[in-house]
Structures are given as structure tokens and as C-alpha cells.
Amino acid sequence: MDKQAALYHFKEHHFTPLLDIQLDRLEAMFDRYQAQLISDFKESFRNLCIHILSMQQQGQKEPIGYIHYSFLRTQMLEQSYLYMVEAYSTEWYEDDSDCKLTYDASWAYAPMSIMLEALEKERKIYMGTITSVDVERLMLESAPLFHQFVSSLLRLGMTEVVQMPEYLAIHKADRVAIRTGEYKDISENLYVEDQEALLADHVREQLIHSSEEEPYVYENLKRLSLPHLHLMQKDLRYNDFSHSDLRESQFHTCILIGSMWQRSNLAGGSFQGCLLTDADFRYSNLRDANFSNASGQPYREHGVRVPGLCGLHFEHAILDGADFTDVHSFEHAYFDGASMQGTLVPQKYYQHWKLSEAQLQSIVWTE
Structure with missing residues (x-):
């Protein structure tokens, strides 16, 4: 040999x-x-x-x-x-x-x-x-x-x-x-931190006009007022939207890998069909948010396991009335302290998620 x-x-x-x-x-x-x-x-x-x-x-x-x-x-x-x-x-x-x-x-x-x-x-x-x-x-x-x-x-x-x-x-x-x-x-x-405050209207325009050739990623977008933002098929990975007002905002089939949403107002928003691997929604308001068909799919190829090691974080979030219908690869999602009154959750996650007795009782379990 x-x-x-x-x-x-x-x-x-x-x-x-x-x-x-x-x-x-x-x-x-x-x-x-x-x-x-x-x-x-x-x-x-x-x-x-x-x-x-x-x-x-x-x-x-x-x-x-x-x-x-x-x-x-x-x-x-x-x-x-x-x-x-x-x-x-x-x-x-x-x-x-x-x-x-x-x-x-x-x-x-x-x-x-x-x-x-x-x-x-x-x-x-x-x-x-x-x-x-x-x-x-x-x-x-x-x-x-x-x-x-x-x-x-x-x-x-x-x-x-x-x-x-x-x-x-x-x-x-x-x-x-x-x-x-x-x-x-x-x-x-x-982590990226800007000492000078960003202008919400300027950020909105940059998000709307971002493209596959010029994605808007790894940015600090904290403490912005961006309600009713509508984005489709955008690559927004690792952006930090924490402490922002994003009420009724729509993110459809967007790449949101590693995105941060801590303490943001996302009530009535939609993440339908989004790739949410390693996203962090801790302490956020997600009342009536739509996560249907979203994915937390981890990357696994030749030993590479990133993204996917951090898991999905919803600890202490308000998830009342949120819809997790047909989400997939959400096995590593964490909900400690989250309010889940009337949250729609597929039955298959009953065994995977570590939920309190109160959460188990308040969730609406679906097929």
C-alpha cells in the first residue's frame, strides 16, 4: 500500500x-x-x-x-x-x-x-x-x-x-x-454594537431592498421601531432585532439563522416558512404569532454542526395564541417560563419539549 x-x-x-x-x-x-x-x-x-x-x-x-x-x-x-x-x-x-x-x-x-x-x-x-x-x-x-x-x-x-x-x-x-x-x-x-442610533426608516429601506447578491446580515438592529414590516425571501441571518417594535411584521420564507429577537414586540407577526435555526426569542412578545411551516433544521455534514448547536430559544416569551402548526426540526426548542395559553403545537413535540405542567395544560395540541 x-x-x-x-x-x-x-x-x-x-x-x-x-x-x-x-x-x-x-x-x-x-x-x-x-x-x-x-x-x-x-x-x-x-x-x-x-x-x-x-x-x-x-x-x-x-x-x-x-x-x-x-x-x-x-x-x-x-x-x-x-x-x-x-x-x-x-x-x-x-x-x-x-x-x-x-x-x-x-x-x-x-x-x-x-x-x-x-x-x-x-x-x-x-x-x-x-x-x-x-x-x-x-x-x-x-x-x-x-x-x-x-x-x-x-x-x-x-x-x-x-x-x-x-x-x-x-x-x-x-x-x-x-x-x-x-x-x-x-x-x-x-456581536455588533453601534453607539450611534440607527434611523428606523433607513434600516427599513435597507431590509426591503436587500438581495441575494447584497444580503443584510450580522447587523445590530436593536431598539428600532419597525411595525408592519413586510419581507419575503430575504437573507437576514445573525441580525439582532432585540428590544425592537415589530408588531404585525411579516417575515415569509426568510433565512433567519442565528437571529436575535430578545425583548422585542412581535405580537401578531408571522415567521411562516422561515428558517429559524438557532434563533433567539427570549422574553419577546409573540402573542398570536404565526410560525407555521417554519424550520429549525440544523446543519449536519462532515462533522460541521453549525448552525444548529444553540437550539431555538423561547424562554420567558409570551406565546399565547401562537401557531406552531407544521413546524419541523423544532426538537431542540426551549420554553422555560414562557406563557403558552392557547398555543397551537403539534402532538409530536409533547415528548421532545421540556414543558411545565401548566404549559402542557394550556397548549392546544394538534395532529
Whole structure:
């Protein structure tokens, strides 16, 4: 067996099956210990903000424009799973006043250590054709699959950490972006904050005229008055509509992956046929809202599980009279503290959703 054939066989019969098992276990752990993981992240973020403010009070740091959580692929082979957390001015990487701490993400990357040990044994049956360097290369290539759990956790905790007094106290630029990704490489927004208020009419026009070629995504659209907004087949993924007035607004067959709607007024609105994977409606008013034919379909391909790790969040929302007829892939939806008087829910979710006795009694169960 030549080198390429041996590598293909090793990957197909040893590496990939082991990776799938470890990702399944990690996902189960992520779901079970999510609250504690978020608590640990919040404490880490609090320490970062204290450090930033200390530097600013000493005149060593300009207003913050970027906060970046970076994974360091090269350190992973040393089984160091610390993220570098850096705060920058608006100059980003040109900002030379170092302001950094670390975040311990070993909870997400510990399976890599298990895999390295197991694969080192498995490679020896190939009689020297597969080397330790080959195993390490495969492990490094898989790093983003473990990072997706960290990015999902940070996204889940973000709305809480940006309300902490320590974050509110730091001096910020007109626009702040909190991001994550590989160190000085591709990264994504977790949170965007604009100090200057957006004009509702301007945002309405941008939403209406967005297109497949120019989607309107990853924007901070909080605290806007946009009642009776009517949008169809728009890509609005990861936009933050929290604290906004969106009464009677219609979102038909829109892509709303990872969108945020916390504490928004969405009474009488419609999300009919929308893709709502990882959407967050906590504390929102969804009285008489229409979710019929909406989907929470998670992405699952070759180990990639984002979007889909965060689940759908309706905790403490008002869902009285809301219609969940024919929704699909809503198994990972959460309703703790939600009011569900007269909410229409398919019978198939009776076993999937963790509901209180009062919620079970007040829901109208449909076929």
C-alpha cells in the first residue's frame, strides 16, 4: 500500500469514525453542561473588561473597536487549548497596545487529546507508512470542528455578557465588533454594537431592498421601531432585532439563522416558512404569532454542526395564541417560563419539549 492509499484508508477507517464519535460525545456534553460553560465564559469576559478598563484609566488603551477570541492551531499539538482574547481599538491589528488575556476552551478540545493517543496506536499497523506528522496534520485540519462548539457557546452567552457592568464601563468606539476565529485569519461576528442610533426608516429601506447578491446580515438592529414590516425571501441571518417594535411584521420564507429577537414586540407577526435555526426569542412578545411551516433544521455534514448547536430559544416569551402548526426540526426548542395559553403545537413535540405542567395544560395540541 503506497502512502496516499494508506492515508485514505487510515482516514476512512480510523480517523473519521473516531472523530464522529468524539463530536457526538462533545455535543451531548455541550447540551448537558451549557449553563456552567456559559457561567465560566461570563467570568472570563468580566476579567477581560476589568483589564481593559484598567488600561484605559492609565491612558494605555484607546476606545475599543474589536474584541477577538482566537484559537491557536499551532499550540494544539502541545495540548494547549487556550484562546487568545484581545481587545483592539478601531485600528484592529494595527493597534500595538497589547491588551490580552486567555480563555480556557479545553472543555471543547479535550477530545483531540483522546484522539491523538488512540490514533498513534492505530497508525502503527501501517508499518511506518503513516507517521506521527500525518496524524498531527489530520488533527489540526479538524480544529474548526471543535471550534464550532466554542463559537456557539460564546454566541449563547453574548447577550448576557454585554449587559454586565464591567462591559458597560469600558470606553468603546462608535462601532464595536466581538468576533471569533483562527488567530489573524478568517473570523466571524458574534456581536455588533453601534453607539450611534440607527434611523428606523433607513434600516427599513435597507431590509426591503436587500438581495441575494447584497444580503443584510450580522447587523445590530436593536431598539428600532419597525411595525408592519413586510419581507419575503430575504437573507437576514445573525441580525439582532432585540428590544425592537415589530408588531404585525411579516417575515415569509426568510433565512433567519442565528437571529436575535430578545425583548422585542412581535405580537401578531408571522415567521411562516422561515428558517429559524438557532434563533433567539427570549422574553419577546409573540402573542398570536404565526410560525407555521417554519424550520429549525440544523446543519449536519462532515462533522460541521453549525448552525444548529444553540437550539431555538423561547424562554420567558409570551406565546399565547401562537401557531406552531407544521413546524419541523423544532426538537431542540426551549420554553422555560414562557406563557403558552392557547398555543397551537403539534402532538409530536409533547415528548421532545421540556414543558411545565401548566404549559402542557394550556397548549392546544394538534395532529
